[in-house]
Amino acid sequence: MIKKDEIVWWASENFWKKSAIFITGFMILVLVLLTFDTVDKITVGSKRVPAYTVINNQIDYKYNKTRNMFEPVIGSESPLFGNILTTEEAEDLINLGKLTIQAKNCMNCHTLLGNGAYYAPDLTKAWLDPGWGAKSVRETLMLNFLMDPENNARTFGTNRKMPNLGLTEAEAKSIIAYLKWMSSIDTNGFPTNFRTIKQ
């Protein structure tokens, strides 16, 4: 049996107890400080997470040589469904979009910003996906698809179809608005090497 005073300090219970307390405390402190900074930088209207009125503009996603990563590029006016929205209107629309995305449980098939399930494509840059063909028909195609995914299935040769979620037209439009807004978030280059719809 080893006596207590024979134990070297770095193997002692007391040393590791203090280490556990101080290191955990320090890490929590650092996390809290970083959280303040991050929350500020991801608030809507910041450089990384644009204001909801960005849906009134053209959004692109291009490689930035200096940052060595892809980043969203906000262009000239390009209203969604032909309407320029005020700040409040854009907020209401985005809010409905987010509530619908949650209530319809999109995240258990799709990924959003890469998080979710892997049964269906990632939606981070869905607004910019070349699969919609051309900008001129994109909004209509997206709306038709969301309202009746079974008959407008986009399975790319597989038979994995989105179920009909009984979306109202307002809900479907709000989801499209949400996808457009989400594509404007600076995601540090994720996804990389993405080829956008012809701008």
Added chain:
Amino acid sequence: MINFHALNTIHLNSGQKIAIKYFSMAIVIFVVQIIFGILAGTQFNNPEFLYQIIDFNVNRMVHINAMIIWLLYGFIGSVYWLIEDEAKTELVGKKLANFGFWILTIAVLIVVLVFLFIQDGEGSHASIWLINEGREYIEAPRWADIGIVFVMLIFFYNIYATFIKGKWSGIAGVLVLDLAALAGVYLAGMFYSDNISMDQFWWWWVVHLWVEATWEVLVGCIMAWVLMKTINASRRIVTTWLYIEVTLMLGSGILGLGHHYFWIGTPEYWLTIGGFFSALEPIPLVAMLVHAIYDSGVKNFKSTNNPALAWLIAHAFGNFFGAGVWGFFQTLPQINLYTHGTQWTASHGHLAFFGAYATINIAMFYMAIQAWRGNIHMGSSLIDNGWKWKTSLTLLNIGIVGMTIAMLIAGYKQSFIERAVEGSTWSGYFKAQSDPSFMLAMDWRMTFGWIMALGLIILIWDLITIGSHSEMKNNKSKLLST
């Protein structure tokens, strides 16, 4: 003498009587998890299966939520199991603990029924409060969140007050602080934001700080106690190891949170912080592995409860490989850029949750059944050589490892085709999904899933029968320590 080894709660203290309720419910929900895993997996390969009846999102949601909930039931049960022994006093709030159990169980039942029969709602706050919050892992509607917090508070009070009344120990201190943190971080997931970056930022506080921090510390506490019981490890050694684990676990895991902040709109400094600290996360798992294996080896792997010890070893390896190695594979941002949101994550998730958490809960089930039958010896004296626990352990572990490897192969294909070659477009996604080797890997995933299901059936059969009168060579208790 016929019923000498029948299940009898007379052998249990009041904390343990509550624990067996939690354990029983945990096993029921474990079965639910596997059933819905098989449904979701089948649907993945055959999309017509249950299409528009129970869609993939519903099956998958029940699958992952059942997992979270049965593990929680197992943890709560484990803590109630050890509390009176560790605090050397009776549980303070027995009725309260029972009340908490029934509140949680009724809430879980309602949530599952709503998930299955109502499934989704219109885009409104009412849907989020009453039907489905639509956020992975914490889909339970808001009313249920409040219920969960209420039950966790009851649980926390009970444990804290019992230790205060009885004897305080190193394990007690870590456990109480950890439970407070575990309940506290759940609050971070209980609000709505229309900003998805903000939403996911706080959502990860719950998901990461549960599974990669507070849950790990909790199983560290359980492990410390079980090692003292099964192989008679010294309290000083297990407590010192527990502090080492906490230091390393929270020293790396708290800022390791940053590896979820690479691509959700959060600033670029998280690429460095998250990459660095999450790369350190396997270190405490190495420590835990060394600790468990070394201590068991010192005792020549002799124990009073062989199935429990075997599952503890499975836990040590599973935690190290599943959480540690599989997590490390893709934790650096340069790699994660291609693997994030692919089958790599599913591969890691399966091995990590099973290896780190399911295993230790199963070890606790065996601890419980041993005492429930009158503290019988479950070392080497099982009449049939313990073929049932050995078979179920083998099948469950072969099943999970097989699924993990299959999904890893699928993940390699997916990140290569969809991400690297095709640049993450929708057509790239489907190109990867219909690649022959991806599809073959997903078929293998199903095969191994069925192997797990078979293992689970034998596990339950074993838990029901092990140590009963007919199973014993002799019915005399032979505890190692006596």
